[in-house]
Amino acid sequence: MINKQVANVKEALKGVSSEMTFMLGGFGLCGIPENAISELVDMGIKNLTCISNNAGVDDFGLGLLLQNHQIKKMIASYVGENDEFERQMLSGELDVELIPQGTLAERCRAAQAGFPAIYTPAGYGTEVAEGKETREFDGKMYVLEMAFKADFSFVKAWKGDAAGNLIFKGTARNFNPNMCGAATITVAEVEELVPVGALDPNQIHIPGIFVQRIFEGKNYEKRIEKRTVR
Amino acid sequence: MLDKTGIAKRIAKEVKNGYYVNLGIGIPTLVANFVRQDIEVEFQSENGILGMGPFPLDGEEDADLINAGKQTITALNGASYFDSATSFSMIRGKHVDLTILGAMEVSENGDIANWKIPGYMVKGMGGAMDLVASAENIIVAMMHTNKKGESKLLKRCSLPLTGVDCVKKVVTNLAVLEVTKDGFKLLERAPGISVETIQQATEGHLIIEGPVPEMEL
Numbered sequence: 001m002i003n004k005q006v007a008n009v010k011e012a013l014k015g016v017s018s019e020m021t022f023m024l025g026g027f028g029l030c031g032i033p034e035n036a037i038s039e040l041v042d043m044g045i046k047n048l049t050c051i052s053n054n055a056g057v058d059d060f061g062l063g064l065l066l067q068n069h070q071i072k073k074m075i076a077s078y079v080g081e082n083d084e085f086e087r088q089m090l091s092g093e094l095d096v097e098l099i100p101q102g103t104l105a106e107r108c109r110a111a112q113a114g115f116p117a118i119y120t121p122a123g124y125g126t127e128v129a130e131g132k133e134t135r136e137f138d139g140k141m142y143v144l145e146m147a148f149k150a151d152f153s154f155v156k157a158w159k160g161d162a163a164g165n166l167i168f169k170g171t172a173r174n175f176n177p178n179m180c181g182a183a184t185i186t187v188a189e190v191e192e193l194v195p196v197g198a199l200d201p202n203q204i205h206i207p208g209i210f211v212q213r214i215f216e217g218k219n220y221e222k223r224i225e226k227r228t229v230r
Numbered sequence: 231m232l233d234k235t236g237i238a239k240r241i242a243k244e245v246k247n248g249y250y251v252n253l254g255i256g257i258p259t260l261v262a263n264f265v266r267q268d269i270e271v272e273f274q275s276e277n278g279i280l281g282m283g284p285f286p287l288d289g290e291e292d293a294d295l296i297n298a299g300k301q302t303i304t305a306l307n308g309a310s311y312f313d314s315a316t317s318f319s320m321i322r323g324k325h326v327d328l329t330i331l332g333a334m335e336v337s338e339n340g341d342i343a344n345w346k347i348p349g350y351m352v353k354g355m356g357g358a359m360d361l362v363a364s365a366e367n368i369i370v371a372m373m374h375t376n377k378k379g380e381s382k383l384l385k386r387c388s389l390p391l392t393g394v395d396c397v398k399k400v401v402t403n404l405a406v407l408e409v410t411k412d413g414f415k416l417l418e419r420a421p422g423i424s425v426e427t428i429q430q431a432t433e434g435h436l437i438i439e440g441p442v443p444e445m446e447l
Contacts, residue, residue: 027277027314028300030293053314080353081300089352098345098352101276102318102360109315120322121363125341125394128359158294170294170311171278177313205313222293228301229288 001196004214005162009039012187012213016152018045023108023153023179024052024062028081028225031172032061035189035217036154041068049073051148053104053175055085060223066094075148077101081225099128103145105175110147111182112210117146150183156217157206160190161199164208173205181210189217232403232420237371239264239447241330241401244369250274252321252361254331255299257371261330272308274326276317276357281309298357321357322364329365331358333372333397335387338413338434340397342370343389355392362393374402374431381433383407383414404428406445413437418445 006012013036022040026032040048041064048071055076056063065071066084073095079085088094099107100122110118119142123129133144155176158169166188168176180186193216232240238260245251245261247269253259262284265271273282275297282297283304291302305311320326335343342362345355362368375381383400400407405428406418413435416428419442429436 027298028296030277030296030300076354078354078356086352090349096352098354100355100359100363101314101357102322105314105318120360122322122360123355124363126359126391128355168311168313170292170305171275171296172294173311173313174278175314178315224291224293224302225296225300226302227291228285228303229291230285 001163002208003162004164004208004211005193006213006215008215009035009189009217012036012189012215013039013043015185016040016043016045019047020151021049021149022051023148023150023183024050025155025174025176025179026061027053027171027174029056029061029223031156031168031174031176032056033154033156033189034220036187037061037064040070041065044068044070046070047072049075051075051104051108051150053077053101055079055082057081057225058084060221073097075099075104077104105178107145107148108175108178108182111149112178112180115147117144119143120145148182151185153179153183153186155179155186155188157188157190159192159194159199160188160214161194161196162214163196164188164211164214165199165204166190166206166211167199167203168205177206180206185212186210187212188214190214191217191220231423235260236420236447237401237403240406240445241369241371244399245269245271245328247271249327250280250325251328251330252276252326254358256332258330258332259299274317274320275303276321278312278314278317279303279305279309280312280320281306283309318357318360321360324364324366326365328367328369329361330369330371331361333370333382335382335384335389336370336372336397336400336409337384337387338409340395340409341387342392342397343387344392346390348390358392362396365396368397369399369401370397371401374404381431383432383434385434404431410437415439416442418443420445
């Protein structure tokens with residue numbers, strides 16, 4: 001067993017600095033790496049490029065980094081729940097690249113899987129495809145989209161072990177598995193770090209080879225964005 | 231004239247036995263409430279669930295279980311969870327049978343705009359561009375006109391596009407329309423709505439063939 005366990009979030013984020021590009025898992029506030037985000041806020045590093053489906057809300061998730069003006073560029077698919085984000089974007093303070101959700105997932109997965117680029121039909125004929133190479137396959141048009149290049153991936157899982165194996169829960173899985181191994185260093189935070197051997201190999205979603213550092217996170221708030229009941 | 235619930239009720243009739251269905255945010259989400267009980271349908275939410283159930287009971291909400299609109303949901307027996315790449319493999323790979331989504335504008339050739347108003351509102355496309363680029367069966371649920379009373383069924387979309395030549399059917403508060411190569415073909419009228427009213431509210435080319443039946447809800 002190759003041991004990936006680190007003591008805490010500080011150790012997990014060693015080597016992180018301003019000007020870097022990060023991938024952050026999560027959909028809305030579901031399955032976001034809360035501990036890593038909180039530490040990035042404390043570190044105060046700036047001019048970051050963040051790749052994440054959403055930009056959090058004003059006072060939680062990536063919204064905390066936005067409030068602090070730590071993000072230079074945001075690559076996301078949907079940013080509707082964040083007034084500060086919209087303000088910074090419309091005023092030009094924040095550079096924003098909005099891309100289709102499936103393209104975002106596949107540009108992560110391509111980086112993970114060693115593909116330099118992928119062809120997708122999403123966005124053909126729209127401003128998303130402007131300036132990009134297009135190609136026809138079997139009578140349908142596709143857009144060439146490049147794999148992401150990132151310095152760190154921050155992902156959140158439900159359970160994990162020191163070997164870096166991960167299991168996700170419910171829809172908190174979302175982009176997290178696709179971002180594992182898609183950056184130079186993948187940092188996984190888990191709600192529960194279990195002893196090696198405790199996870200059934202049949203049930204593991206992400207094998208440890210895709211993870212460089214793992215730690216048990218603390219004080220998960222797991223905020224619900226839109227509590228809806230019958 | 232239909233309200234949003236009425237639009238959802240009419241669209242629910244398009245959901246057939248054995249369909250995997252993706253519902254967008256807004257009116258489309260309501261469709262699940264009106265699907266016939268005697269058919270088997272599974273709802274996919276692109277954030278990573280197939281077999282989505284109703285909203286949870288008070289006190290049973292789970293932060294790790296939400297839909298694409300970020301609302302708390304439940305999972306039915308037989309449900310599955312998956313990552314985002316797998317989710318869009320279902321969509322891009324045409325494994326989802328029916329996509330229902332909202333729109334700001336639809337053009338007579340089936341273009342759709344629903345993600346951006348330049349300089350004013352930029353929320354992003356989410357999964358909409360992937361959905362409309364691949365789905366073969368796309369129904370748009372929307373009001374026939376905007377808040378200013380202007381038609382949302384146009385010759386050409388004025389807003390940035392989400393997809394081109396992709397919408398097959400539009401259900402509004404006034405009518406059911408099929409997008410054909412010649413324009414919007416009027417299939418049904420909402421209860422009490424005249425063909426003239428629909429004609430006045432439609433900027434794009436409207437095709438009227440014979441008597442147009444009133445929709446059944």
